Amino acid sequence: MIPPVRMEPSVPSAVPSREALALLRILVVAGEGGSASGLLQNLRQWADDGRLEIDTAPDLPRAVRQLSGQRWDVVLAVLGEHPDDDLSWWVDTLRGATGSPRLIAVAQAPSMGLVLRAEKSGVLDVLALPLRREELVRALERVRSVVSETAVPLPLVEPHAVGPYALVGQSAAMLDVYKLLARVAGSSATVLVQGESGTGKEVAARAIHMNGPHASGAFVAVNCAAIPENLLESELFGHEKGAFTGAVTRKIGRFEQAGNGTLFLDEIADMSLALQAKILRAVQEREIERVGGSETIPVDVRLIAATNRDLKEAIKQGRFREDLYYRLAVVTIRLPTLGERGDDLVLLTAYYVRLFAQRYGKKIQAISDRALGLLRAHAWVGNVRELRNVIERAVIVATDETLRAEHLPDELRGEEATLADRPQGGLLTLAEAEARHIARVLAHTNGQIGAAAEILGIHRNTLTRKMKEYGL
């Protein structure tokens, strides 16, 4: 039922995209109450090879004015007494600037925390005052290397359309999914789709619906986690007018809306136990009652549920009903993460670039080698949804026929290894390595110190002290 994805053979042909030795336009911005003249003099002295065009702005507001009027490649900004705040303002400011200029931040004795935050935000470099020639020149060289990206043609992808979405991918993991989807679609069996956030659970559910016996009916999706608990029951089963405060009219619930079609209950693990009992009854008895109503209404729907949680674990913790689980998981489909799908990332990228290029009236035919490298290196926590989001934003800001690294979000650019440029040949000091590792673990635990200390195997007081020491 689901045709395999066809792809034209893609032999990447490298074409130079811009002149490697292009002129760099640099805007130098003084810190609050400071002057940029010394900095400007140094910059001209150290890096004047005829390929730099330098201008200054006395402060952030005037810099914003200059940035809105012209295109700049680099902003060299001196951070003030509150470097963290200044840095986040600069990152925010440059987001809306013409041509996405890169930021080189200059600060008095920048802390390790500032450097790590800057890296995460896509800041090209953080330099300490007084400026050292070799550091500045190295940073500017990195901008030049950015300018000389190579374009790689995007492969052609013919996806299988599923409603407003599409199934794209040829990896072994996805081929297994396609086979299972084909087998299950023909029946009316209840299906449980499992997979991490953004792996495409709703797309899979739509594919089952469109290729099954209920295809002529509606496909109704309900996101159980998005809807406040107190409203979810009436959303699912409907309500009579006046059933509760705010029930201003009679409402037909999603079960009824999906009559003779498919009801897709996404993030089902987020439902309260009381509501789970009502769902169980609807599944077993195939009838419902509206909130505030006394009439029993028969419903004929195919139910597909999805979750990114481990339902068996939730059952053990008493947060999910076992009887409902067995009712839902007649057939279980597990979707792979983007990381498990190998080169599907390239196909998905190509598919989304074309989709959004068409939507936003752009003619994008290629992606730069560096941009593709960044996409490959990124840990896609949000899987395909995150990739789709990143590509949509990139397409919006792209101005020519190639999607470049500069079009990707700061977070991705910030992940690019900068260590090779370091004087020690990319080797970290022990303190730097420790600070980076602590920052990574803290990000993993969402800033929870207790959990981070546990992972690191140190006492929380020790962790707090180290965080302070590194300015994290």
Add this chain to the structure above:
Amino acid sequence: MTGPPPVRVEKALALMPELEALAPLRALLVSIARPDEATVWSSSGPYLTLGKRGVHPDELRRRMPQAFQRITEHLQALFKAYVEALECQQRADAAGVVLALLGAGRLEEEVGRHTQARTWYEVALRVAETLQDRRPEVEVLRALGYVCVALGEHAASARHFQRSLALAEAEFDQAGATAASEGLGDVAVAQGQWGGAQAWYSRGLRLAEAASDAPHAGRLERQLGVLARKQRDLAAAGEFLRRARERFEAAGPPDEMARVLNEQGRLDAQLGRYTAASAAYREALAWAQRAPRDARLELSIRLNLAELDLEAGRLLEAEAELRRAEQVAIGGHVLRPLAQIYTLMGRLRGAQGDETGFVFFEQAIELAKAVERSVATEAQVYHAYGLFRSRLGQQDEARAYLERARELFDSLGEAVERERVEAELRALSA
């Protein structure tokens, strides 16, 4: 990640009684709430609201000393102000007493304790009324006028400003008279009486110009620009804003410059000049950064920027800006604009034809009732909610929500807004 999952804010707040003593704890809880990364990318991620953010009790416990420190500092400052008042009393310096009590009221206002601030000002007023020199009384009355505006007590506010103006004029206190005129204009704006506001601001401007009080004159010109824009006299609005900008550009306070540019952005947006509006908002943000941190000002600019993007169909940018505004509001515990943020989020989902966007209106209504306690905001949310339902073809629900909005605007005597809703209702019936 190890450890139990975070507790949702909606559940955490349900466990906390509405006690004054717990307000700092509530503020702390909200300010540290955040979505976890997996939730952000889940299919419910786009519908995240404050209530669905998570809080770790462990983190709350860890941050409690910071909250205690802030409370202690606040109390210390209040006690110090009182002791200063007492010392002045001892020296028979009644004007000093008034000044110290005013200072205490302002400290309360800074942390959003308007009712407590009013109590301080009332004590200060009793002392000021006994003085030969009426200027302290002029100042206290003005403070009372503003705190009453913040509390939504417009009639009381107007009375205080009127008295302040009369006393200032009697004392030939030109600065006091200018400020009182501005206050009266602000009350009129809060009540939707634009003609009255224009008269008061114009009078204030004449006084400020006569006294060569440039900062005050610039502020009044901005206010007149706002009024002119609201009354669709866009050429006059542009002229007022240009003059205000000239006054502040050279040496004015950066927050005033940010306010003028924020208003310039709104004017450009109304004129359909998207690029100019966007540039004005971005420059306004830059000026705001130079001023002492004012989350309300930043939020106002960001919301205008988001609305501009929304109206220009730049939905991704609008959403990103709204999420940044949400973070500023939650992190800075400026919760009042959240209802507006979620209303815009709901409008954005409506523009995408996304029915689940109703969750934002539901959250906005809850916030308007529980946090902002503003009928006007609630009415605006219902208005937008009705339009959202209408856009999705749910006419019965649309009508019900618009009727609720009309009812609320009626209760406020808001004729202009009421008429807009009435027009929507007529269009629905047609």
